[in-house]
Amino acid sequence: MHPGIIFLGVIIGSVLFHIFTPWWWTDIASNWGAMDDTINLTFWIGGGVFVLVCLFMVYCIFMFSYKEGRNVEYKPEDHKLEKILTIATTVGVIALLAPGLIVYNNYINTPKDALQVEVNAWQWGWQYRLPGEDGILGTAQVAKITDDNPFGINLDDPNGKDDILIEDDVLHLKTNRPVKILLRSLDVLHNYYVPQFRAKMDAIPGILTYYWFEPNKIGEYEVLCAEYCGVGHYAMRAKVIVESEDNYQKWINEQETFSDLIAKQENDKLKITIVAKSNN
Amino acid sequence: MSDEYNQENKPLEAQSSETMSGTPSKDIDYVRPAELPEQDLYHGHSFITKWIFCQDAKVIGVQYFLTAVFTGIVGLVLSWLMRLQLGYPELVPFITAEHYYQFVTMHGMIMVVYFLTALFLGGFGNYLIPLMVGARDMVFPYVNMVSFWMFFIAVCVLMASFFVPGGPTGAGWTLYPPQAILPGTPGSNMGIILMLVSLSLFVIGFTMGGLNYIITILQARTRGMTLMRMPLTIWGIFTATALAMLAFPALLVSCIMMTLDKMLETSFFMPTILQAGEVLDYGGGSPILFQHLFWFFGHPEVYIVALPAFGIVSDLISVHARKNIFGYRMMVWAIVGIGALSFFVWAHHMYVSGMNPWFGFFFATTTLIIAVPTALKVYNWIITLFRANIRMNTVMLFCLGFIVTFVNGGITGIFLGNVAVDIPLSDTYFVIAHFHMVMGIAPLMVIMGAVYHWFPLVTGRMLSEKLGKWHFWFTFLGAYSIYFPMHYLGFIGVPRRYFEMYDSPYVTSATGMNEFITVAALIVGFSQLIFIYNIVASLSIGKPAGKNPWKANSLEWLTPEVPPAHGNWGEKLPVIHRWPYDFNVPGAKEDYITQTTPPSEVISAEVEKT
Amino acid sequence: MVNKIMDETQNKEQATTHKIGIYLWIWGLLFVLSFFSYMVDWFAFQGLLRWTLILIFMFLKAGLIMAFFMHLFWERYALVNVLLWPMTAIACFIILMAAEAKYTVFTRLLYFFIGG
Amino acid sequence: MSDNSLNNLPGGFKGMTHDMGSDQTAFKGVQWGKVMMWIFLLSDTFIFSCFLISYMKGRTSTVMDWPNTSEVFSLHVGNVPVPLLLIAIMTFVLITSSGTMALAVKYGYEKNRKMCGWLILATAIGGLTFVGMQVFEWSKLIHEGVRPWENPFGAKQFGSFFFMITGFHGTHVSIGVIFLFIYARKVFRGDFDNGKRGFFTTMKSDYVAIEILGLYWHFVDLVWVFIFAFFYLW
Numbered sequence A: 001m002h003p004g005i006i007f008l009g010v011i012i013g014s015v016l017f018h019i020f021t022p023w024w025w026t027d028i029a030s031n032w033g034a035m036d037d038t039i040n041l042t043f044w045i046g047g048g049v050f051v052l053v054c055l056f057m058v059y060c061i062f063m064f065s066y067k068e069g070r071n072v073e074y075k076p077e078d079h080k081l082e083k084i085l086t087i088a089t090t091v092g093v094i095a096l097l098a099p100g101l102i103v104y105n106n107y108i109n110t111p112k113d114a115l116q117v118e119v120n121a122w123q124w125g126w127q128y129r130l131p132g133e134d135g136i137l138g139t140a141q142v143a144k145i146t147d148d149n150p151f152g153i154n155l156d157d158p159n160g161k162d163d164i165l166i167e168d169d170v171l172h173l174k175t176n177r178p179v180k181i182l183l184r185s186l187d188v189l190h191n192y193y194v195p196q197f198r199a200k201m202d203a204i205p206g207i208l209t210y211y212w213f214e215p216n217k218i219g220e221y222e223v224l225c226a227e228y229c230g231v232g233h234y235a236m237r238a239k240v241i242v243e244s245e246d247n248y249q250k251w252i253n254e255q256e257t258f259s260d261l262i263a264k265q266e267n268d269k270l271k272i273t274i275v276a277k278s279n280n
Numbered sequence B: 001m002s003d004e005y006n007q008e009n010k011p012l013e014a015q016s017s018e019t020m021s022g023t024p025s026k027d028i029d030y031v032r033p034a035e036l037p038e039q040d041l042y043h044g045h046s047f048i049t050k051w052i053f054c055q056d057a058k059v060i061g062v063q064y065f066l067t068a069v070f071t072g073i074v075g076l077v078l079s080w081l082m083r084l085q086l087g088y089p090e091l092v093p094f095i096t097a098e099h100y101y102q103f104v105t106m107h108g109m110i111m112v113v114y115f116l117t118a119l120f121l122g123g124f125g126n127y128l129i130p131l132m133v134g135a136r137d138m139v140f141p142y143v144n145m146v147s148f149w150m151f152f153i154a155v156c157v158l159m160a161s162f163f164v165p166g167g168p169t170g171a172g173w174t175l176y177p178p179q180a181i182l183p184g185t186p187g188s189n190m191g192i193i194l195m196l197v198s199l200s201l202f203v204i205g206f207t208m209g210g211l212n213y214i215i216t217i218l219q220a221r222t223r224g225m226t227l228m229r230m231p232l233t234i235w236g237i238f239t240a241t242a243l244a245m246l247a248f249p250a251l252l253v254s255c256i257m258m259t260l261d262k263m264l265e266t267s268f269f270m271p272t273i274l275q276a277g278e279v280l281d282y283g284g285g286s287p288i289l290f291q292h293l294f295w296f297f298g299h300p301e302v303y304i305v306a307l308p309a310f311g312i313v314s315d316l317i318s319v320h321a322r323k324n325i326f327g328y329r330m331m332v333w334a335i336v337g338i339g340a341l342s343f344f345v346w347a348h349h350m351y352v353s354g355m356n357p358w359f360g361f362f363f364a365t366t367t368l369i370i371a372v373p374t375a376l377k378v379y380n381w382i383i384t385l386f387r388a389n390i391r392m393n394t395v396m397l398f399c400l401g402f403i404v405t406f407v408n409g410g411i412t413g414i415f416l417g418n419v420a421v422d423i424p425l426s427d428t429y430f431v432i433a434h435f436h437m438v439m440g441i442a443p444l445m446v447i448m449g450a451v452y453h454w455f456p457l458v459t460g461r462m463l464s465e466k467l468g469k470w471h472f473w474f475t476f477l478g479a480y481s482i483y484f485p486m487h488y489l490g491f492i493g494v495p496r497r498y499f500e501m502y503d504s505p506y507v508t509s510a511t512g513m514n515e516f517i518t519v520a521a522l523i524v525g526f527s528q529l530i531f532i533y534n535i536v537a538s539l540s541i542g543k544p545a546g547k548n549p550w551k552a553n554s555l556e557w558l559t560p561e562v563p564p565a566h567g568n569w570g571e572k573l574p575v576i577h578r579w580p581y582d583f584n585v586p587g588a589k590e591d592y593i594t595q596t597t598p599p600s601e602v603i604s605a606e607v608e609k610t
Numbered sequence C: 001m002v003n004k005i006m007d008e009t010q011n012k013e014q015a016t017t018h019k020i021g022i023y024l025w026i027w028g029l030l031f032v033l034s035f036f037s038y039m040v041d042w043f044a045f046q047g048l049l050r051w052t053l054i055l056i057f058m059f060l061k062a063g064l065i066m067a068f069f070m071h072l073f074w075e076r077y078a079l080v081n082v083l084l085w086p087m088t089a090i091a092c093f094i095i096l097m098a099a100e101a102k103y104t105v106f107t108r109l110l111y112f113f114i115g116g
Numbered sequence D: 001m002s003d004n005s006l007n008n009l010p011g012g013f014k015g016m017t018h019d020m021g022s023d024q025t026a027f028k029g030v031q032w033g034k035v036m037m038w039i040f041l042l043s044d045t046f047i048f049s050c051f052l053i054s055y056m057k058g059r060t061s062t063v064m065d066w067p068n069t070s071e072v073f074s075l076h077v078g079n080v081p082v083p084l085l086l087i088a089i090m091t092f093v094l095i096t097s098s099g100t101m102a103l104a105v106k107y108g109y110e111k112n113r114k115m116c117g118w119l120i121l122a123t124a125i126g127g128l129t130f131v132g133m134q135v136f137e138w139s140k141l142i143h144e145g146v147r148p149w150e151n152p153f154g155a156k157q158f159g160s161f162f163f164m165i166t167g168f169h170g171t172h173v174s175i176g177v178i179f180l181f182i183y184a185r186k187v188f189r190g191d192f193d194n195g196k197r198g199f200f201t202t203m204k205s206d207y208v209a210i211e212i213l214g215l216y217w218h219f220v221d222l223v224w225v226f227i228f229a230f231f232y233l234w
C-alpha cells in the first residue's frame, strides 16, 4: 500500500474526529463566550492550514515518488512565492491575534460594579472572604494569621471588621453580576479554575492576583485546582453555586462577619475564664 | 611522545598546495588559501584514551548518544507508569500520588534536558559538526571530553536521586517554588537538591561542549565552506547551541538561588508562608521571579530541542527527495530569527501566573510573530517535495511524520500563544498534547530518521528497511493516536498533573479515552524494541553500506575511510566548491554533485552560484 | 606565498600590541571615573541626578574596559556584533522585570497594608 | 593573492559582511581560544545579569526597608564614619590590577618575558588583596548580624543577595588569581616562548593565552563596575 494513503487517512481521520468527537468543552456559564469564539476562529484558520499543508504533502508523495530518471525541478529560490507566503501567514497571524488581544483587554479590566470575592488557597483547600456592607475588603497578611484570625486580617484596618468570612469550600455567587476574584495563597501556588467559567488565574503567596467573570447560568460547578501544588493537588476541589439574587441574599445573611467572629471568640474566652474561675 | 600528535604543526602549505598547482581550471576552481595551520591532535593509544577518556569528537558523540538514549528509556518507562495510573487507576498498587508526581517530574526533566538536548547537541552535534564543516575534530578536544564526563556525572546524580530517602523530587519539571522545597511535595529534601545539583553540572558540562560546537563552526571550517554553504543541520545545531549558551545561565542562576533557599533558608523565591499553622522563617521573596528566570531559560530550551530537528530534517528531506532544499537562505534566516525571537517570548508560559497583566499583550504579539518564520520553514519543506523524486524509504517516512506532527503541534501552539485562548486551556491536557506533539514526537521522528540515515556512516552497515517501516508506522500512528485525542481532554478542562481524575462529571466522561491512550502508549513504547533490535542486529548482520550509500552531497559522507577515522580527512582537508544541495542539477551526469566537486568537473551543469 | 601569509599573520600579531600610552590613559581615566562615582555617594546626590550620574559613569567605565583593555575596539566588527546584540535580550529582561517588580510591590502595598 | 590576506581586509561593517560571507573563519585572525573566552564571557554576562536582575526585582518588590548601603558599608576613620570607604579601596585595587594585566598582555605579545611575568604577578597580588578585603567586609557584616537568611537592618533579601552576588564574583576573582599564579609561573619558565604542551590539554602554549587570561580578568573587573553601581551606590 502506498504510504500516502495512510497519511491521507490520518488527515481525514483527524478532521472526522474533530467533527464527531463526543469530547468537547463544557457548556459555558459565564460571559467569556468571546474566548470560545477566538478558539473557534483559531480552529478554522489553524485547522485549515493544517489540512492544506498536509494535503499538499500527500499530493507530493503520490505524484513524485521515486522513478529512475524523473524530471526534477531545480529551483533553489523563488522570491515571489516566498513573499506571498510570508504575507499570507502574517495576515493569518494578525487575524488571530487582533481578536485575541481585544478579549484579553476585557479580561484584565474589571468592570467597576464587580463584586469582590477573595479566595484563600492553602494546601489543600479553599476558603473565601467577601466584603461586608462597605463593599471593601480589609487588608490582610499571611503573617497575621492565627487561630482567632484565620484570614490574617489587619486588626487596625476598619474595612476588615465587616468582612464576611466563609471557612468552607462552597462559594455562592449571584447570576448576572460580575465578580472580581481576588486570589491569595497562604503557602504555595494554586489556581482557582472552573472549566465552565473559562477564566483562571494562579494564586501566589506574597502577592495578590485577580480575574473577573460574570456567571450567567444558575447551577453548581466544580472548582479544580489548576496549578500544581504538591501531593494533594488533584484532590483540591471546591464548589461554586451560582444562584438567583434572593437565594444569594439568604445565604449571605447566614454568614459570619469578622466582628462576629471576634465577638464570639471574646465570648468563648470569657466563658473559659468563667469556667476556670468557677472551678477554683 | 611525539607520535601521539600529528607531525609538529604542519605549515599552511599542506592545505593550500591545491591552488598553487597550475592547472588550466585554476580560475573557476579557485578557493582561497588556508588561513589556519593544521590542527594539532592528540591520538590515544590505550583503550582508556581511545574509548573512555577519548578526545575524538565522533567517539564523544556516540558516548553522548548512548547515555542520552539510556536516560530516554528511563523516561519512557516512567511515562508507562504514569499512563498506567491515568488509564487504569489502582491497577498498579505501588503508584501512590507521591510516586506519580515523582514520575511526572523525572519524566519531563529527563526527556527535555537529559534526553533531547544531550542527544541533539551532544550526540549529533559532536558527531556531525567536525565532519560537516570539514574540520579534523572539535577545536578543543580535551574540553570536549570533559564536557561528556560532566554530563555523565550529572546523569549519575540525577539517577541517584531515585535512591535517596524521600525519592526524587516531585515538583514538576518546572520546579516552581515555593512548593518545590516545601514538605507538601515529594522529594523536597534530598530529591530536589540532587536535581538542582545535577542541573548545574549539566549546565557546566554543556557550556564546555557548547563552546566547542560554536567555535568549531565559526572558526574551523575548511576552505570554501562559507556560512551559507553549511548544511542546515549545522545551522540548526549552531543556533541551538548559541541559544543554550545564553539560556542556561538563567537556569543556573535559578538553581543556585533555589539551592540557597532550600539549604540556607534565604528568601529569594519565598514569601511569608504558613505551613501546618506555623509561619515559616521565610519572607519577602517572589515566586514569580523564579518563573521568569525559569522560562527565560525554558522557552529557548524548547527551541534548543526543535532547531536541530528543523535542520536535520531539512537535510534528510533534501537528500531523499533528490531535490535541493527550497529557499535555503530563507531557511537559514528563519532558524536564526526563531532563535533570536525565542528570547522575547518566555512569559507566554505565564499568562495565568499572576504576573503583571499588561505583559500579556507584549508576549502574545511576540509569540505569534515567531509563527511566521516557523511557517516559512514548514512551507519550504513541503515545497521541497513538490516536483521532486521522493524515495519512500524509512528516513523519508520519518520526515513526513515529522511534518504532520509538527504542523499539528505548532498550530496548537498558536492556540496557546494567543493569550485569550490560553486562559481556558492553560494547565490542561491541551498543553500536554501540544508539547508532546511538537516536542515529544516531532523531534523524536527526526532523531529516528537521522539514526536510519547516519547509521551507515557511523557503523558502516545499513539498518533493515523492513523493520524500519514497521517501526515507523507503529511509532507514528501510535503516537499520533496518543496525542491527537488528548487535546480534547484539555477542552473538557481536565487539568494536567492530576494523579487521579475520578469523580468530576466532565472528567469521568474521559475514562474511555484515557484507557485508549494508555494502551496506545504501551504499544508505541514496546514498538521501540523493533528499533533497538534493528540497531543491535544490524551491527553484525546489516548490509555493508559502502561509501555514500544515499548519494548525499554533504561532507560527512566524503571521508577517505568509512566510518571516518580519527582526524576525519586523512592527508588533506577537503576543499568545498558548492552548497550541499545540488541534486538533480540540469545538465549534470548524475543526480547529485558533492560539495567537493570542483566546477571544472561539472562544466555542463547549470548550477546556481552559492 | 605561504611565507607571505605567515608573515602577515605575524604582522597581525604585532598589530595587537599597542602603544603603552593608551593603556596608561585608560587606566587613569578609570581611576578618575571611579572617583567620580564614589563622589556621587559622598555628596549624597539623590533621585534622578544620582541615577543618571551612576549610570553614566558605570557605562563609561564598562565601555573603556571593554573597548581598550579587552581590545574590543581593535577586534573585527563581526565579533563585536556577535557579542553585543545578545544584550538586547538582557535589556528586554531588565525592562520587563522592572515593570514586574513595580507591579508586585504595588499589589503588596495595596492589599497587605494600605487597603483600597 | 594579497587581496585575501589578513592585513588588507576591510574594516567596520563592510568587514563584517566580508567576514561573515567568507570561508573558514567568521572572525578573521582571531584565535580559537580567544573566541572561546569571549563566548564564555558572553554566557557569564548572562549569569551575572540574571543575578543582578533578580536583585533588582527582589529589592524593588520588597516592602521592608532596604538598608542604606553607604552607612552599612562605611568604615570608621578615627571616629568619623566614611561611607563606602572599603568598597572604594576595593574598586581602586581591582582597577589597578586590571591595568597591570593589560600591560602584561602587551608585554606578552612583545615577548618581553620578565615584564610580562612580573605584571601578571602584580595582577595576582591585586586580586588577592581584593579577595582579602572582601573577606574582611564579609566578616564585618556577619559580625553585625547580617546573614544570608536574616538581616537586622531590614529586608532579608539584602543579606541573601549581598552574599550571593559578591560571593559569586569573589569566586570568579579567586579562580582568576589561581590561574594568574599558574600563568606567571609558566611565563617565567618560558613555556610560551618554546611552545611547551599543556599538562592537561596537551595543547601548545602560546602568548595568546595571556591575552585570554587578560580577557577573563578584565571581565571580572567589568562585573565589579556593575556590582559597585547597583549594589553599593543604589
Ligand code: HEA
Binding pocket: A046, A049, A050, A053, A089, A092, A093, B174, B302, B303, B305, B306, B348, B349, B350, B367, B368, B370, B371, B374, B375, B376, B378, B406, B407, B409, B410, B411, B413, B414, B416, B417, B418, B422, B425, B426, B427, B431, B434, B435, B438, B439
Ligand atoms: C519543541 C518544543 C516546542 C516547540 C517547537 C513549541 C512551539 C510553540 N509553542 Fe510550545 N511548549 C513546549 C514546547 C514547544 N513549543 C513545551 C514543552 C511546553 C510546556 C511546558 C510546560 O508547561 O511544562 C509548551 C507550552 C507552550 C505554551 C504555554 C501553555 C501554557 O502553559 O499555558 C505556549 C503559549 O503560548 C506555547 C506556544 C508555542 C508556540 C506559539 C509555538 C510556535 O513556535 C509554533 C510555530 C509553528 C506553527 C505555527 C506551525 C507551522 C505553521 C504553519 C503551517 C503556518 C500557518 C499558521 C498560521 C497562520 C497560524 N507553548
Ligand code: HEA
Binding pocket: B069, B072, B073, B075, B076, B079, B080, B082, B083, B086, B104, B105, B107, B108, B109, B111, B112, B116, B171, B172, B173, B174, B432, B436, B439, B440, B441, B444, B447, B451, B475, B479, B482, B496, B497, B498, B499, B521, B524, B525, B528, B531, B532
Ligand atoms: C521530549 C519530551 C517528551 C517525550 C518524548 C515524552 C514522551 C511521553 N510522554 Fe511526556 N512529558 C514531557 C515530555 C516528554 N514526554 C514533559 C516535559 C512533561 C511535563 C512534565 C510535568 O508536567 O512536569 C510530560 C508529561 C507527560 C504527561 C502528563 C502527566 C501529568 O500532567 O499528569 C503524560 C501523560 O500521559 C505523558 C505521557 C507521555 C508518553 C505516553 C510518552 C511516550 O511514551 C510517547 C511515545 C514514545 C516514543 C514514541 C518513543 C520514545 C523513545 C525513546 C524515549 C528512546 C528510544 C530512542 C532510541 C533508541 C534512539 N507525559
Ligand code: CUA
Binding pocket: A121, A124, A189, A190, A191, A225, A226, A227, A228, A229, A230, A232, A233, A234, A236
Ligand atoms: Cu492547589 Cu493545585
Ligand SMILES: [Cu+2]
Binding pocket: B298, B299, B302, B346, B348, B349
Ligand atoms: Cu514557550
